[in-house]
Amino acid sequence: MKYLICILILLSNNCFGQKAPDTLRILAQKVEAGEGSKIYIAKYNVLKVLEGSLDARTISVGYAEYKGINHDSEPVLLTLLKYEGRTSIKNYYHYPNYNALEGAEKVNLLNIDQTYWEGCETGKGACEPLTFYRDLKLKKTFLLMPCGGTVTDISLSNEDGVSLKNTWWANNCPPMFDLTGLGDGAYSAYMLACGLGGGVTFRLKTK
Numbered sequence: 001m002k003y004l005i006c007i008l009i010l011l012s013n014n015c016f017g018q019k020a021p022d023t024l025r026i027l028a029q030k031v032e033a034g035e036g037s038k039i040y041i042a043k044y045n046v047l048k049v050l051e052g053s054l055d056a057r058t059i060s061v062g063y064a065e066y067k068g069i070n071h072d073s074e075p076v077l078l079t080l081l082k083y084e085g086r087t088s089i090k091n092y093y094h095y096p097n098y099n100a101l102e103g104a105e106k107v108n109l110l111n112i113d114q115t116y117w118e119g120c121e122t123g124k125g126a127c128e129p130l131t132f133y134r135d136l137k138l139k140k141t142f143l144l145m146p147c148g149g150t151v152t153d154i155s156l157s158n159e160d161g162v163s164l165k166n167t168w169w170a171n172n173c174p175p176m177f178d179l180t181g182l183g184d185g186a187y188s189a190y191m192l193a194c195g196l197g198g199g200v201t202f203r204l205k206t207k
Helices: 002-016 114-122
Strands: 023-036 039-051 058-064 076-082 092-094 104-106 108-111 130-134 141-144 151-158 161-169 176-178 185-193 198-206
Touching (some): 039 141, 058 076, 114 198
Parallel strands (some): 058 092, 108 141
Antiparallel strands (some): 023 039, 039 058, 076 104
16 A cells, blocks of 8 residues: 555656646747757747737747748747746747747738728728638638727627627737638628727638
């Protein structure tokens, strides 16, 4: 019996007692390819945090030279680990196994900006329906929208009814919908918020 207890204690310490590395998933855009010897350090602008906690707008990402980056300034979905060692670099993360091919995925990133939404709300700006094209070769599609205030509620619908709906607090802006599973066609997005609101329309096409 005492041997069984010892085994359970060892398993508990080894399997459950160790803290897993902090994982971060973000939509980002590369601004610098990076320099280094064995480890290169690239810089990215953060567009949206999907998983994990991050307050910075720019992060540094380490990767091995021989496992280099396969993208330029196009939007990417990054899966990163927080660097656990000692460093003077702020907001420093790295790709899993320092391999950018494992941690970076090119995506379709669509955007409706605040100026356009305000124009539709007030009737004083351009509000022609938008057309978004997504690349068939890219597996994921995301839509970024403007923040409407302290709390932003947005619903997305088509002729079949409401497809997506969510609420975002200001500290979780910008609002974002994952459109990966939605088909081509016409959509309407309607916002309820204290600083911005009303509806916009767009057409989604795949090429």
